[in-house]
Amino acid sequence: MSYCVNCGVELGKAEQRCPLCGTEVVNPNEPYDPKAKRLYPRQLDSPLVSLRGRRIAALVMTLLFFFAGGMCIFLNAVYAGEVTWAYYPAGALCMLWVFLFPPLMLQTKPAVTFLLSALFDALALGGFLWMCETLTDGAWFLPFALPVTGMVLGFLILNAALILPRVVKGAYIGVPVMLTVALLLVGLECIVDAYLSGTVHLTWSLYALAPCLILAGFFLFVGRYRTVKEELRRRLHM
Amino acid sequence: MKKRKRVKRWMKLDNSAMIYPAIRNARFSTMFRVSVTLTEEVDPKVLQAALEDTVMRIPFFGMRLRTGLFWRYLEQNDGVPQVETDVANPCKPIGKGENGGFLFRVRVDGCRIALEPFHVLTDGNGAMVFLKTLAARYLTLTGKKIPFTDGVLDTGARPKKGELEDAFSKYAAFRKRAPRRESKAYHFKGTLEPFPTLHIISATIPLGPLLEKARAAKATLTEFLAANYILALHRLQTAERHLREKDVKLCVPVNLRKFFPSDTLRNFVLYLTPGIDPGYGDYTLEEIVEQVHCQMRMRLNQKYIAAQICTNVSDERNPFIRMVPLILKDWAMSMAFRVVGESCFSATLSNLGETKIPDEMRPYVKRFDFLLGASKINRGNLTAVSYDGSLVLNFTRTTKETFIEREFFTQLVKLGIPVKIESNDQ
Numbered sequence A: 001m002s003y004c005v006n007c008g009v010e011l012g013k014a015e016q017r018c019p020l021c022g023t024e025v026v027n028p029n030e031p032y033d034p035k036a037k038r039l040y041p042r043q044l045d046s047p048l049v050s051l052r053g054r055r056i057a058a059l060v061m062t063l064l065f066f067f068a069g070g071m072c073i074f075l076n077a078v079y080a081g082e083v084t085w086a087y088y089p090a091g092a093l094c095m096l097w098v099f100l101f102p103p104l105m106l107q108t109k110p111a112v113t114f115l116l117s118a119l120f121d122a123l124a125l126g127g128f129l130w131m132c133e134t135l136t137d138g139a140w141f142l143p144f145a146l147p148v149t150g151m152v153l154g155f156l157i158l159n160a161a162l163i164l165p166r167v168v169k170g171a172y173i174g175v176p177v178m179l180t181v182a183l184l185l186v187g188l189e190c191i192v193d194a195y196l197s198g199t200v201h202l203t204w205s206l207y208a209l210a211p212c213l214i215l216a217g218f219f220l221f222v223g224r225y226r227t228v229k230e231e232l233r234r235r236l237h238m
Numbered sequence B: 001m002k003k004r005k006r007v008k009r010w011m012k013l014d015n016s017a018m019i020y021p022a023i024r025n026a027r028f029s030t031m032f033r034v035s036v037t038l039t040e041e042v043d044p045k046v047l048q049a050a051l052e053d054t055v056m057r058i059p060f061f062g063m064r065l066r067t068g069l070f071w072r073y074l075e076q077n078d079g080v081p082q083v084e085t086d087v088a089n090p091c092k093p094i095g096k097g098e099n100g101g102f103l104f105r106v107r108v109d110g111c112r113i114a115l116e117p118f119h120v121l122t123d124g125n126g127a128m129v130f131l132k133t134l135a136a137r138y139l140t141l142t143g144k145k146i147p148f149t150d151g152v153l154d155t156g157a158r159p160k161k162g163e164l165e166d167a168f169s170k171y172a173a174f175r176k177r178a179p180r181r182e183s184k185a186y187h188f189k190g191t192l193e194p195f196p197t198l199h200i201i202s203a204t205i206p207l208g209p210l211l212e213k214a215r216a217a218k219a220t221l222t223e224f225l226a227a228n229y230i231l232a233l234h235r236l237q238t239a240e241r242h243l244r245e246k247d248v249k250l251c252v253p254v255n256l257r258k259f260f261p262s263d264t265l266r267n268f269v270l271y272l273t274p275g276i277d278p279g280y281g282d283y284t285l286e287e288i289v290e291q292v293h294c295q296m297r298m299r300l301n302q303k304y305i306a307a308q309i310c311t312n313v314s315d316e317r318n319p320f321i322r323m324v325p326l327i328l329k330d331w332a333m334s335m336a337f338r339v340v341g342e343s344c345f346s347a348t349l350s351n352l353g354e355t356k357i358p359d360e361m362r363p364y365v366k367r368f369d370f371l372l373g374a375s376k377i378n379r380g381n382l383t384a385v386s387y388d389g390s391l392v393l394n395f396t397r398t399t400k401e402t403f404i405e406r407e408f409f410t411q412l413v414k415l416g417i418p419v420k421i422e423s424n425d426q
């Protein structure tokens, strides 16, 4: 029989290293035998899948939304003689449905699920805004709402592509996020200016830019130095 | 003539079982496992036959969990439970609709037969009776003669009423209710492993030297093990350097059949939470043993236990609570469990005590094991069961680090107790 030189406990024949401290078993008289009978087999019990519950939730939600939207249109049509305000709640429900349905049903990798959902969400939001513009005879969708929605979607996809497949991890995640926020603010001011006055003149977004860049630098610094990271984790842990 | 549909048998859940479905999720594990290792290889086909006979004898194992408007209940399951092959990570929660609706698994690996029930069915003692009956039935089917004594039931007989009773309601004395509030306990950190992972460290210890040490400290075996476990947890808390140290308390189930005569095979346990308050200073093992001993003794008397049962049962009987729909009850129960349950103990120690089996069965049985499932909240559990002069301890955890196990066992080694370690490490 073998003992752990570190813990002083006897070890079972199937143990290659001490389960308590990880020290490898070295016993010239009785070398580790990979064929020894293990206490438990290697076969793992498969993880829980709760797809059924989510499918039911998706079905219930669909029925509920359909019923609520249909009710609005029906009541509106009966009392006003034509459909007027009911477009808004019905459209909003449609948008909400697109927000909720794909995440419930998609069974792909997290990154793919996120990208697809984000794309659908942006399309639904754009569609809803466009409907609102048409109903109110406005002219703000193309010059304002569409660029903003598109920009937010683009930045979200960029971040997800970096973070979800773990291209950037740990404290480094803060770097692209802060840079994105900075760019988003600048882009927003450009669009607002262009929409309101037709000329682009950056002011407030430049003030917001500075702290974002400083924070991005900070995250870069924290990610770069392990000791700093450990120190922060120790002092700030909750 | 129309064939009338047979009415399915059903049962209410026992008082302590009501909480388990409400808190069962990845956060809190409510599965446990008892297993017996025979001297010869187990034939799964014969075991399947033995299992079918045993479920007939202990019928609530052949039931599924159903949801009523106000309460859950057990309903007869017409399917047949199947023997499975063993796995590296036992005690995975049984999800809704999994496992043919059965609330337990029987697994076989080489010479070992394992029973993994969901806590809603039974406690460690009830599970042990099922396991012993199953093993005895298996041995009988392979040609041995095993008498029906020492917790081995006759699978040919009819189920007895007393075995199926809810012993809690029977013994709830409505005099005084015990208070529920308790101080918050320390919960250790550590790197959580991905969901169905379960690390098991199993130790075999000769009972003699350990009992000697426990007696020298004027404590029972459970108290002595609890003190060692508390010491290991206390050292971890000290090593983690907290600004304010919390109480280190264990959740120790107590078999109530010792205090109230009952043959029930369903849940009949209560939990004590002995521990120390590190605010008073550092503790030696001797000091902790004394603390634990006194705390356990103070609580372990029929009157106090009856009051505690009453606290639990009175909620179930309260007409206002009864009228609340189940979905709200679940929410309230899981919230209450967060406040007065899981936050009041650091870890669990469950000692099933000595396993008695008929003398005729002893030559065929090598060892018994007992395991508690672990999860995000109950991440460290220690279980003990003894048989044939040796004690088998099982640590289960969901975290990577082994600080507590190492402290615990090296502590025993330092006391001069030989420890043999095995694990399910891949």
Ligand SMILES: [Zn+2]
Binding pocket: A004, A005, A006, A007, A008, A018, A019, A020, A021, A022, A023
């Ligand atoms: Zn070691």
